Amino acid sequence: MNDSNVLKAIIDGVIEDVEKRSVPITQLREQIENAPKLRGAYKSLIQPGMRLIAEVKRASPSKGELASITDPKMLAAKYQEGGADLISVLTEERRFKGSIADLVSVRSAVDLPVLRKDFIVTEFQVFESRILGADLILLIVAGLSNSQLKDFYQLSIELGMDVLVEIHDLNEAERAIEIGAQIIGVNSRNLKTLEVSQKVFESILPELPNDLVKVAESGISTREQVALVESLGANAVLIGESLVKAGNPVHTIKELLNR
DSSP states (O other): HHHHHHHHHHHHHHHHHHHHHHOOOOHHHHHHTOOOOOOOHHHHHSSSOOOOEEEOOETTTEEEEEOOSSOOHHHHHHHHHHHHHHEEEOOOOOTOOOEEEEEEOOOOOOSSSSEEOOOOOOOHHHHHHHHHTTEEEEEEGGGGGGGHHHHHHHHHHHHHHEEEEESSSSSHHHHHHHOSSSSEEEOOOHHHHHOOOOOHHHGGGSSSOTTTTEESSSSSSSSHHHHHHHHTOOSSEEEHHHHOSOOOOHHHHHHHOOO
């Protein structure tokens, strides 16, 4: 597979999987009434100091298998104990070995807001996320048209969820700001080639408006890297790989955040 097709291949797989479980939107609207009460992701991220979104992540397209994670609830509880502010749960099955069941079980085990980390490319998934109790969902600018980005964002907000709008360059930053994004994630991993570059943080974070919550994503595994993105204007970091590989995530979180 050509490098530039990684993102497209993932999205194609997601659409196939969504079609298998899709139901009419009218049915979803009815289910919303019984959806779990939301916990306020934005409120957690605007607290003073560096905030942490800790990720439950079994695998990735770039690294393959990362950790077996037989008990995601236990891992999430450790993250909470260590001082994480949000828990991110991968629900994409093919490349990340995640599941909706992981999201549901993690949410039941912690008091923190939960991010549904997936490739949201259909209206169905937005409704589904709310029904599952996702407090925050991910919208990746690179994977969506302008109309999709705007529509999914507005629908998410209407349903009460917060949205992490992910960007990789300044053009995407403009698109995110245009739709009124309050939480912008700067991903240092190129989703077409899967390469990570710290230069992405250096070129984008200082350019973003100060009234936004700015999240640094990918390639962060040391206290020095956390301090660097903080100096560039990040309010939060999203960390997965180094935490799932850590023998003691509680200790690792305290070390990363210098607490």
